[in-house]
Amino acid sequence: MSLAPLLVAAPLVAALLCAAVARRAAAISALAATITLVVGAVVAFSSFGAPAEHALAGLMYVDALSGLIVLIVALVAAIAALYAVPYVRNAVGAHEIAPTEVRWFYVWIQLSIAAMFAVPLMNNLGLMWVAIETTTLTTALLVAFFRRGHSLEAAWKYLMLGAVGLGFALFGILLTYYAASHALGEAAAALDWAELRANAAALDPALMRVAFALVLIGFGTKAGLAPMHTWLPDAHGEAPTPVSVLLSGALLNCALYGVLRFHLLAAGTLGPSFSSDLLLGLGAISIAVAVPFVLVQHDLKRLLAYSSVEHMGIVALAVGIGGPLGLFAAAFHMFNHSLAKTTLFVAAGALGQRYGTLRLARMRGAFEVAPLPALGLVVGTIAITGAPPFAPFASEFGIAQAGFAGRPAALAAAVVLIAGSVLVFGGMLFHVLNVALRTAPRHLHVASFPFAAAFVCVPLVALLVMGIWLPPQLREAFSAVAAVLRVAP
């Protein structure tokens, strides 16, 4: 009896409870997130190294890849939900959220978390699409939660681009279904992952090429791959910070998960080169596109958002490079990025509430204003830009090593990766140092940030340790994911 259904059910119940018991909404949400963290960890770690497992009468499918995404979502969701408590309290204090609206914030947060858990657990690719589309809808409302002009604009673009992109993805899934129903016969199971993966070789190659291209663009839009990423900085920048955390740390990975499933499928049908090369190219483009926007940026959270574009590109590129090392590093990097980006957004959010703005030009002297978030921002930036001895360096090094050892296209992509991360390092550090140092402005807002040390230091120490030594459980986890992502040459 798998615990996986609980992951979707718990947030759904929590959402209902939040709606019903307005006064305890924050506590309910935090409790639910803690429960899903524990359950998610159990589900995830029992999936690594074990054979894939079905749950809920075959509706759910849990293998190591799902496990990794579940783990990431559980972790990020817990941090986001816990951080939401002080954040929302401060926002209410600053009259950004009406007290009567507070419960709806938690309702939508929990609904989004439920949808995000559903994505990696769905066996049926059509339902996976439904889950991803649902995340768009719930998070779009969250992005617009502040009802400011900018938030509405961001939400609108997010919704429109997300819907169009997912439309293409749906079209691709239709084609896959068509190909599958031909190969497997008319069956309700024709979109079930286990069936599809097993019979990938029998699918029509020409169809699968088109299908993969469409799905890549579709889910790639949602995953923030350039040039479909344009909604991402808007949404991540304008959303309330806990939502930014969810979007950047969890949701992007969910969308990328969709791409990866189809990559495996396409590779099963067409051999690895077609989908790998597309991933490689799109990844490299994403890295390259992120660079100028990081160099010249005016908003802290947009800065972090463009960094997410870069890192989604890096993961795509890593999967494109392939090989045991590249895939291990890809999984490792997904995990690292989520952890580091979550910390960065939390730090940015805490600082933003103190300054009352996220404009880089107006934020300075953060070390005086709020030492721990400032430390988190600086060290987190150093970590996420791939500087040793932090974990993202280890994963990026693994990716680059795999790229250098691989085919010419992979080598070129690895060079793009190295050059891109150096430029992003310089750009991000420039902005972040200007925020952290200098003399603080006199007028600051009142905002509390309890347990700052836990929010900031724990992830950073974890990143530091993982940069040098990987606990055997995680090593096994990433190896298992790499084994799932392995495509026959």
Add this chain to the structure above:
Amino acid sequence: MIGAAAVVDGLALALLAVALFSVTIRGLVSGVWLLVVQSLLLALVAATIGVSSGAAHMWAAAILTLAVRAFAVPAVLFRVLTAVALKRETRPLLSSRDALIVGVGLALTAYLAAGRLELTGAFPARQALPVSLALIFIGLLLMATRRKAISQLIGLITIENGIFLAGLIATLGLPLFVEIGIFFDLLVAVGVTAVLTLRINEQFDTMNTDELRRLRG
């Protein structure tokens, strides 16, 4: 069978015509009415296929189409239109004539592109797949050239219709529970979009998406 295919072909061409017509008009209310027409045509396609192939769930698809696409979604849109008291699309990026020319061009492109895809074993309606692609393209055109949020929503639904048509033709519909999920999503999407549209209107006192160009770089 042949007769059914011809019917579907006819319906598909009608869909294309409706879509092209919607490119040329500016009235928002008529735009929504054209969506209703599209949905009815789609329901007819589903029903025709249901009759000819005897697939029971095609009937379900037809009924769902009627309920969601032809009734619920337009209802929401009309509510929004009433709420914001808006009648016409002003100053689209392309004039009606130019938009029509581009639309026809996109339709031709769709025919060219679809011709390359060999769908053996699909429902043998030759026009349906190109038309579905054309609907997607035309929907994109609508979204890209209109300034009003509601027009963009109309474009989005046109795209959805195109995909749905392709689904009907190519695979005789997705598994039912998937399809229900997708319908549900469509409904929620329209609902959420409507809410956002109303809020944008409230915030900016307009539904012009020109106002939504402040986030740059």
Add this chain to the structure above:
Amino acid sequence: MSVEGPLPGLMLTWQIDGMSLFFALVVLSISSVTTVYAIGYGRHHHGFPGSGLLYALFILAMLAVILAGDAFTFLLAWETMSLTSFGLVLTDHRRATVRQAAWAYLVMTHTATAFIVAAFLLFARTSGSLVFADWTAHAPALDPFVASIIFVLGLVGFGTKAGMIPLHVWLPRAHPVAPSHVSALMSGVMIKLGIYGIVRLSFDWLAPGPAWWGALILALGATSAVLGVLYALMEHDLKRLLAYHSVENIGIILLGIGVALVGRSLDLPGVIAVGLAAALFHVANHATFKALLFMGAGAIDAAVGTRDLERYGGLLRRMPITGACFLVGSAAISALPPLNGFASEWLTFQSLLTLGRVASEPQTALLPLFAGGALALTGALAVACFVKAFGISFLALPRSQHAAAAREAGALEVVAMGTLAAACVALGLGAVPVVSFIGQIVPSAGAPLAGPALGITGVGSGQLVVPGVAVALVALGALAVSLPRLFGRVRSRVAETWACGITLQPLHEYTATAFAKPIRLMFRDIVRPVRDVGIVHRVGTRFVASVDYRSHIAPVFERYVYVAIKDRLVAIAHVVRRAQNGSLQTYLAYVFAAVLTALLLAR
């Protein structure tokens, strides 16, 4: 020895061989002295919370770099070293120059690390391993073209850390703004790890390559040496001046390495031995006197409150021990006999000449000989520079109130400086045992000894007995002042300095700017001096109220290379940014274009 790392098949490996041992000794001995200094210094100058931890980590990281046995471990240690020193540079972060310097430092060193990563990964591509020992084993099988690419990548990466021109621009910015014990470690020790990397790369990991590798290093070394000292001469900020001297000395070290590398290409073990011995000996020597000088500069800075030479003066009377130590350091860095700097520069000269004698190709012979000329120029300019640095700071009248009120540094600082000053003398007099020690632990650097003398045997001749020269100097100097006593006793009377009849004021003294002027004019085509003269007239008249004269050096490399690159990047970024124009329609067009392209590729 190895520990499991964070990637599959990755072991964190440690190794120690003679080369590591040598550099580890340098790191440990210098850092133990600077730590004593830091304790004293810290009594008056408190760093930020955690700076002590960073300092300790910095030293540890330098050791780890040397002891790393594989690429990953090396990079971990390498960047930890950069990051910790970056944090320490930021100590005085409220000043904009400090922030800019720290940022420039970190970005440059990170970029350099990227080059190193690329070089390492090319090694890994060929040998399939990240362990250094495997690279050495695979070296002969490496494709020559790839080997050259690796060499250039590594040279850029390590050369940046070493402060080799034109990759030096971070160094004179970052070193001066750090607390002095940190500057001492950065300038004295950390940049040597760049040298360590270059030596490992070219003598250990790569098989003997074409002669142009060594020639390239020779040329870069000569350029760094000459330009470094020229820029130092133009500086009036004492710590910046010292920082530029690090560039110079790295150039001198590179000369030795270049000779050895050419020798390796031509398979001349004797030349390798002399070149390497010269380079490594100079590494130890420069670490000693540069750390000493930076600590001295720190003591002066603490006593006077500025790093501007023009505000010093007369400090020898007020800080006699600091002054004496600084004088020893100045003489050593100016390569004056019988101190350590002279001994290693002598070896460097000999290595250049040796190569110039045994190389058969004219260009291979001429390059080291001309580099010898550059080295001589460097030495002469270094003398000029340290006459300026010591003379303007310590001699004559105080040029500011603060200088007049200066007090001797604390006991711990004095002990630290005294230790290194003694080490400068000892390394000079004990050059033979030291070089023989270097030869023992780094076997390929073992030759340049002829009995009790530093000497070139076999291929040429030339010997140096530093203690002998020292004894002769002392004895004959004493003789020179005592022999005239035969003419009877004379007395000396104290009087005013002659200043054409008026009482000498600090304003009458020669300034550092004026002192360097002849050289500034001689080399104006290279250093490109700029002068701004501002004349203010009295209101309504043509009488001059004040004249404001400033002279500075056009920052050629910064302006035409680094700032140009940065500006270009930012300009491109501004153009690209327009793509994100806020219009949903445009964004939809991007998606549409992406779909069409993907479909096109999927055909």
Add this chain to the structure above:
Amino acid sequence: MNEVLASVGVSFAQLGLLVALAPGLSGLIKRMKAVLQGRKGPPLLQSYFDLVKLLRKDAVVSEHATVIFRWAPAVYAGCFATAALLVPVLWWRAPLAGWGDAIALVGLFALARFALALAGLDTGSAFGGMGSSREVAVAALAEPALLLALFAVARRSGGTDLSSASGFFVAQGVAAVAPSQLLALAAMVIVVIAETGRVPADNPDTHLELTMIHEGMLLEYSGRPLGILLWASLLKQIVLFSLVAALFFPFGIAAAPSEIPAALGGFALKLIVLALLMSLVESSSAKLRILRVPELLGAACALAMLALVAEVVVR
């Protein structure tokens, strides 16, 4: 033991000889110049009288002076005295041969310059600073020229050891004459002119503030310290002359004890020839503007580099 004593004896004999001859050489040049310019000139021994007088006089020391000022004469004199022992003069093997070579010689010159330039700055006098500044600037080009020339010679003779170089050229005989050797000699002569403070680089006979280099640094010295410094700079001059003689005209240097008298005569002859050369140069040229001096020294550098090229390329 006897050998050690003998070598110490020889050393002091050579040192004594050079110290004793140094003022005489200066007097000789002055006299030759005077004759060439149609003047009578000072007596040959005038330099000795001046120096002895200075050595007997009390000194006046600036109130601002530090130990640097007091010890500079000892270091300065010690350097040139040591240098005098590195150059073979009469005996083919210099007294300190094996302890130091051509590079050590240049190093000693640098140390002397360092000491004197600091002393020039020590009293706070602007003239001292000016002299120091110019001295180090001129040396900046003189030193590379000297070393490049020495390199050309050393590459030819087999090493930087001055004694063996000298011996090598003696053994070569006429074959020693080569393009590189001539170019190196030319460079060396210019360096000697600059290093000894002669026209056209400096004017040894003037104390005019705006032109002086060497004298500026000595301006605050008086009495015995001044005497020591002046004698030491005369020693520098004769050491440089001896160096030129040893490397370019080594013929007649003694290889056996019996040849020493002849070598002495030969050495005297060489000094006279070089002195004549100097006086000719000084009489026939005008002092250069201080800022033009680098051009002259640049020419020396160029000549020395050409010497190296000739040495490497011409077989």
